[in-house]
Amino acid sequence: MPTYTAPVQDSLFILNDVLNIERYNNLPGFADATPDMLEAILGEAGKMSAEVLQPLNEVGDKEGCVWTEGDGFDNTVKTPTGFKEAYDLYSESGWGALPFPEEYGGQGLPATLNAVVQEYVSSANMAFGMYPGLTAGAAAALVEHASEEQKQAYVPKMLSGEWSGTMNLTEPHCGTDLGMLRTKAARNDDGSFAITGQKIWISAGEHDMSSNIIHLVIARIEGEPEGTKGISLFVCPKYILDEDGNPGERNKLSCGSLEHKMGINGNATCVMNYEGAKAFLVGEENKGLAAMFVMMNEARLGVAVQGLAQSEVAYQNAADWARDRVQGRALTGAKYPDQKADPIIVHPDIRRVLLTIRSFNEAARALVLWTALKGDLSHRSDDEDEKQNADDIMGLLTPVLKGVLTDKGFDNTVMAQQVFGGTGYTKDQGVEQFVRDARIAMIYEGANGIQALDLVGRKLPSKGGRAVQAYFKEVGKLCSEHKDDEAMKPYVEPLSKALGDLQAATMWLVQNGMANPNNAGAASTDYMHLFGLVAMGHMWVLMAKTAQDKLSAGANGSTDYMNNKLLTGRFFAERMMPETRLLLKRIETGADTMMEMDAAAF
Template sequence: MPVYAAPVKDTLFILNNVLKLDTYSNLPGFAEATPDMVQAILEQAATFAEEVVQPTNQAGDEHGCTRHEDGSVTTPPGFKEAYTQFVEGGWGTLTAPPEYGGQGLPFVLGTALEEYLISANLAFAMYPGLTHGATAAIEVVGSDEQKKKYLPNMISGKWCGTMNLTEPHCGTDLGLIRTKAEPQADGTYKITGTKIFISAGEHDLAENIIHLVLAKMPDSPDNVKGISLFLVPKFLVNEDGSLGARNAVSCGSIEKKMGIHGNATCVLNYDGATGWLVGEKEKGLAAMFIMMNAARLGVGLQGLAISEAAYQNAVIYARERLQGRALTGPVNKEGKADPIIVHPDVRRMLMDIRAFNEGARAMAMWAGLLVDLVHKAPTEEDRQHADDLIGLLTPVIKGYFTDKGFENAVLAQQVFGGHGYIREHGMEQFVRDARIAQIYEGANGIQALDLVGRKLAKNGGRALQAFNKLVTQAINDGKGREELKPVAEALERSLGHLQAATMWLMQNAMANPNNAGAAAYPYMHLAGLVGLGLMWLKIGSASLDALASGNGDERYLRNKLTTARYFADRHLPDTASLRRKVEAGAETVMALAAEDF
């Protein structure tokens, strides 16, 4: 049976030493996030994730969710009890606005909590995760009445939320949706249509579910410009806040799927359900993107979190499994074989995963801090800078992290050999669960196109220029420190590849848009590697500072420097081949006729 220990020590190192959280104490919500408070929160979150949530993971996968004849859905054994403790512990309120019952702490702390929950049980973590996305949309574009009526109960976890985009005939191309919203005399709308792949669409964890649904009004254009967003509760809410009649939305079926069995992925049927317009008419896609951007960062975390959980179990197995002898001579001289962790190829797999996990955790936490700064930075210039960076990083974090998360789950399974293919050890579940993160919330090919087609050119390339400036500064600083110089020089070469690939796109994408389409995926991975290289330089610099001051665990800090070198030696060279793929263009990609496939 798999195990999990939340990486509290690593999280604290990133917050305190790399991001220097205390330097933001002048911003709203940060003053309360003292080092002692942050440590206490993370330790309690770790206990909750390890002792309450993680034990439900394997059973949740085996049992799945059950749909009953009346359309109701029961979650796996232990889920409801764990969710009750989640609500009672106030975990959903951690970073939410105080005016709606939240604690108002920095979003970056919520990033850490979310990683722990996902590693413990991805399917479970999706229920509060989707609610968080729904509350974000209502908070930004909802009316004052809607905020007052729905947000307190959603933030507390008493009610849950969903996002309803996909229909049987359309996924990413939302202009094709057919769900209709008929205006009524009382200002409400009758919502009719079918939505599929709705995560957490129906369940028994909360007393109400607030669905946010994309639909078109009869007089709206039948394309992407005609989409509006509607709030459709499972149970109607009375004026006094009590629950009223059941709304005309029901679960038609639960999807039979490869992984995340513990999450109810539903077909939802809307049969004239009562709904309310959220935001402006025909501005639904912009409103939904508030949810989707939050969700994409969360899905990127899923890649990291599954990779971390799989890594921890692979390390334990590699230390215990006896097989063969070390190439340099017996290590376990009293036994007939050595533990497989002595073998370079096993070390390669473990180090590949470790180098990603620790760099990606820093990058995810940085992204969480940027979300805070978008809203709380003291000047408009600082807020714009943070907004530019998080906009650029979101498709990279979603796409690159989830690709690597799946790849690392497979590597961790490989460490187990044949035992990794057997359900008992839980490794095959990590592989199955990790796979969805590459697909939903915009498949990774769409993320790559978003990066290349929208984010690079936005505001004259201002975001990429800001990112390049940060990387260049880190390189210059790193080259001035002997132990970091090889890492800095490797990242300098990789940044050169990224800049050359960007220039090639500028020169060739307009002439032939297929060049951009063919280049997008390797470009996204190239950007991901440079982003992790930036994080490893920052981690290395923070480690050297801590060593120089005598603060911290020397072995832990030395291991950071070793892993930074490993990343520079074994991963950054990939940027050269990715640049070549970008510059190969679309000619051979598009050469065959469709009928020749």
């Protein structure tokens, strides 16, 4: 059976030493994020994830959710054994309220800290983590765009876990192209709206863990323009609130069925039918897509964390197996001559696999937290230039994080499975579940091809390229600062070369993408991954410099950790960073060959 231990030491190293978040203790919420407080919070989050959530991961996969037809709109979904009790514990412990404003029942702590907790939860039980994760995204959209009355009515009980939340976008005929949606909103005499239509693939759309489910639904008000310009956002509760703000009349919406999926079986993925359901406009009419993007961006960062999380738990179990599994002899001679064979950890190819995954995990974790800190600064800083820069960088990196971390996260679960050999293909060790669960992260919240197109088509040219120019300047400055430091050369030189490749690729897109948009489309995924390698190489330079400084200062009992950090970073620099040159060459081939074949020939 799989095991999981939260990487608390690594998270604290990034937060305290690499990011030095104490320097922001003048900003709202950061004063409470002292090193002692961080250690206490992450220790408890790790304990809950390992002891409560991880044992339910296999249970959720085997049992799944059970849909039962009821009277009228009262179709029900039963979650797997133990999920309700775990959800209650999660809620009572306040995990869902961590980064939200105190005036709505939140704890006001940095979202950066919440990103760590979500990694642990997703590693332990990805399907479970989606229930509170979707609620947090819905609450964030309401905090940003709802009226004060709506915020007070819904957000506090969502943060407490008493109520949960969803996002309803996709319809049977449209996924990414939301302008094609058919769900309609008819005006009621009392100022509310009646929603009619069907939404599919709605995570946590119906379940038995909360007393009300607050659906955020995009729909087109009757008579409004076609396309994305006519989309509005509505809050549509499962139970309409009475005069006292409590769940009252059952709304005219229901879960028509559950999807049968490859993975995340413990999460209820629902077909939602709206049959004149009472709903209330959030924000302005026809401005729903902008409001929903708050939730979508929250979700995309959460999905990026899922990619890292599955990679981490798969790595831990593969490393344990490699240390214990006895098979063959080391190429340089028996390492354990008293045994019939050596543990497979002695083989270079096993170490290649493990270090590939580990070096990605540690860089990805740092990149998630570095970006999450930018998000905090964009909301909490009192320096307008800092806020603007942080918002620019976070917007630029969101598609990179979502696309690269989930692509590589899935690849890494497959590599971890390979370490187990034939046993990994069976259900005996549980690693095959990591592969199945990780696969969805590449698809939902905008398939990764869409993330790549968003990066090259929207994020790069946005505001005259302000964000990408600022990022290039920041990475270039870091390389320049350490170029003469002999100890840093193994990390800095590969990053400098990779940055040059990324800048060359960006210039190629500027010169060739506008002339022929297919060139941008053909290059987009390779460009996204090139950008991801530079961003992770950037993190490795920051971590390597921090580790070296800690060692010079005596390391305070963490010498082995710091030395291993430096070794892992060297592996990434030597084995992973050179891929940027290959990606650049692919980008420069353009779209001609790719687009030449007639569609009927495929």
